[in-house]
Amino acid sequence: MQLLKDKIKNEGVITEDNILMVDGFLNHKIDTNFINQLADEFIAQFDTTNINKILTIETSGIVIAYAVASKLGVPFVFAKKSLNVNITNDLYSTKIVSHTHFREFDVLVSKKCIDPCDNVLIIDDFLANGSALQGLLNICKQAKCNVNGIGIVIEKTFLAGSELIREQGYDVKSLVKIEEINYAKNLIKFA
Amino acid sequence: MQLLKDKIKNEGVITEDNILMVDGFLNHKIDTNFINQLADEFIAQFDTTNINKILTIETSGIVIAYAVASKLGVPFVFAKKSLNVNITNDLYSTKIVSHTHFREFDVLVSKKCIDPCDNVLIIDDFLANGSALQGLLNICKQAKCNVNGIGIVIEKTFLAGSELIREQGYDVKSLVKIEEINYAKNLIKFA
Numbered sequence: 609m610q611l612l613k614d615k616i617k618n619e620g621v622i623t624e625d626n627i628l629m630v631d632g633f634l635n636h637k638i639d640t641n642f643i644n645q646l647a648d649e650f651i652a653q654f655d656t657t658n659i660n661k662i663l664t665i666e667t668s669g670i671v672i673a674y675a676v677a678s679k680l681g682v683p684f685v686f687a688k689k690s691l692n693v694n695i696t697n698d699l700y701s702t703k704i705v706s707h708t709h710f711r712e713f714d715v716l717v718s719k720k721c722i723d724p725c726d727n728v729l730i731i732d733d734f735l736a737n738g739s740a741l742q743g744l745l746n747i748c749k750q751a752k753c754n755v756n757g758i759g760i761v762i763e764k765t766f767l768a769g770s771e772l773i774r775e776q777g778y779d780v781k782s783l784v785k786i787e788e789i790n791y792a793k794n795l796i797k798f799a
Numbered sequence: 800m801q802l803l804k805d806k807i808k809n810e811g812v813i814t815e816d817n818i819l820m821v822d823g824f825l826n827h828k829i830d831t832n833f834i835n836q837l838a839d840e841f842i843a844q845f846d847t848t849n850i851n852k853i854l855t856i857e858t859s860g861i862v863i864a865y866a867v868a869s870k871l872g873v874p875f876v877f878a879k880k881s882l883n884v885n886i887t888n889d890l891y892s893t894k895i896v897s898h899t900h901f902r903e904f905d906v907l908v909s910k911k912c913i914d915p916c917d918n919v920l921i922i923d924d925f926l927a928n929g930s931a932l933q934g935l936l937n938i939c940k941q942a943k944c945n946v947n948g949i950g951i952v953i954e955k956t957f958l959a960g961s962e963l964i965r966e967q968g969y970d971v972k973s974l975v976k977i978e979e980i981n982y983a984k985n986l987i988k989f990a
Contacts, residue, residue, distance in 0.1 A: 636909055638876070667861070671861060674834075678834075688827065721828040
């Protein structure tokens with residue numbers, strides 16, 4: 609998606625540890641007109657006929673998930689991350705390791721929020737090591753719902769996540785793929 | 800707003816410690832069609848002519864803030880909460896105490912995201928003790944921006960927050976006001 613590549617080139621910031629920051633339009637200050645265009649692109653790329661629910665994980669997935677769900681007129685669910693929680697019978701739960709925080713989190717979804725008959729489209733902002741996404745997929749397995757597809761705004765193909773998830777047979781579509789981020793070279797190389 | 804009262808009566812859950820849970824439509828699973836109606840109501844209640852930015856705080860404020868910002872075609876900013884962070888020169892920061900988590904958080908907004916010329920509408924899901932909202936107002940004072948109004952989905956008038964904020968002269972509008980929540984009586988009393 610050229611529009612997104614241009615936005616990343618113009619407004620993305622590379623930190624010294626080679627992390628791409630998109631705080632100016634996606635993760636802190638949100639350019640709503642732009643996000644709505646990303647949502648349109650997801651809807652164009654997937655067959656959304658049967659999708660009845662969008663699933664994402666807090667925090668930054670909420671924005672793009674809401675935009676897609678709102679345009680489709682369906683509800684969305686954001687999985688909650690927690691450091692210390694009593695797992696109870698009314699929750700689906702799994703553990704993930706955050707790539708950016710180097711910590712283990714519990715990921716939680718109320719059993720009231722996903723049903724076995726649901727046709728879910730998973731939406732998230734980044735796919736890096738795939739831990740958060742694998743967590744959402746584990747939740748979907750527990751709930752026995754259908755995962756119709758996975759839509760990612762920015763995929764980092766130089767990390768293991770995307771291959772791991774695609775090997776499991778899931779339909780992963782990313783609006784842009786990045787194969788190298790390099791602070792020293794001031795380089796964002798798109799795949 | 801009768802629609803919201805009905806939704807709370809039909810789908811809200813009171814916990815044993817008298818907390819109103821709205822996980823079924825506002826805070827975990829999100830009824831996007833309903834949220835869009837709440838956004839329309841905020842836009843009807845405020846003079847939005849000059850509003851050029853929406854401000855909220857993660858996590859659950861993001862949904863309703865996005866809906867309002869998207870309809871107005873303006874960007875929104877969500878303040879980030881953090882337990883341990885190095886406060887740097889490029890951040891506005893303040894401390895808040897979470898009413899539900901009994902913990903102190905740093906609230907952070909990048910200086911790049913708010914400008915002195917901004918006319919801000921603050922939007923949040925709940926107003927209880929007002930700590931989160933006071934944090935956002937402190938950030939706005941640091942940024943020297945205009946706070947044109949404060950829109951709250953659910954105000955708990957039996958807690959100190961709403962009076963504290965209104966005493967400072969801010970225009971606070973809430974879609975519903977609740978004056979009592981009582982688990983034992985299974986009561987949600989609207990003001």
